[in-house]
Amino acid sequence: MDDEALRVWEVIGAAAAGRRGPVGAQEVCTACVDALRLTGGGLSVISGVPGIQLMPLHMVGALGRDLLEAELTSGDGPCVDAVHSRVPVLVGDLRGRGPQERWPLFTALSQAARVRAVFAFPLLAGPVSVGVLALCHDRPRVLSEAERAQARHFADAALLLLLNMVMVDGDGEAMPVGALALGAEIHQASGVVAVQADCSVEEALLRLRAYALASDEPLSQVARRVVKHTLRFSGHET
Known part of the structure; x- marks a missing residue:
């Protein structure tokens, strides 16, 4: 382990100081956002849920939540591309022509939430992408070479x-309920809509996304309404 990696672990340990239990991935997100002087961030892992490519696990700040919400609602963006390409995807300004042409839905949702810059770093276990560390800022920003390495x-x-949490077999770090709800409620709502509209889970998720975009609501909020039975889909809705 080189000196820079050791310093990073020291920063993570400092972020966890005073908290009971082992250091967890949430402290990594918090420490990274603070170290790079960014506005927010989050951590997502590859999802086994049909139609959802990444499942949010941790979020830092309101902007971090908005970033992962935009990722879930649009189904694309820098985080998804980073996982598929297995290389960091760094966007200094989402208002640029390139990002808007590449991810029109994601950039529209992100800009509405005041996310201006996104930096997505894949979590790589050998040749396999496990997830992504997503960082964001409320103003245009470029990371230096040293910051990218960090x-x-x-x-x-x-x-x-x-990986340690998985190997602990159930005794590892507990996930924040609010973070898990982003993905879990959408998964549950997709199943409910699939039954209501007599369609596949994949099509149900598309219906949820379309409704969220048309009504200008976060996807997680639409899903919550479906789960609470205050919103119902039929086979005739588009």
Whole structure:
């Protein structure tokens, strides 16, 4: 382990100081956002849920939640591309022509939530992408070479902690309920809509996304309404 990696672990340990229990991936997100002087961030892992490519696990700040919400609602964006390409995807300004042409839905949702810059670092276990460390800022921002290297060390730390949590077999770090709800409620709502509209889960998720975009509501809020039975879909809705 090189000196920079050791310093990153020291920062993570400081972020966890005073908290009971082992250091977890949440501290990685918090420490990384603070170290790079960003506005928010989050951590997502590859999802086994049809139609949902990434499942949010942790979020830092309101902007971090908005970023992962935009990722879930649009189904695309820098985080998804980073996982598929297995290389960091760094966007200094989402208002640029390139990002808007590449991810029109994601950029529209992100800009509405005041997210201006996004930096997505894949979590790589050998040749396999496990998830992504997503960082964001409320103003245009470019990461220096040193900052990019530091962020990669944070991503490596997040991966190690996530793998350790899996190997602990149930006694590892507890996920924040609010973070899990982002993905879990959408999964549950997709199943409910699939029954109501007599369609596949994949089509049900598309219906949920379409409704969220048309009504200008966060996808998680639409899903919550479906789960609470205050919103119902029929086979005739588009």
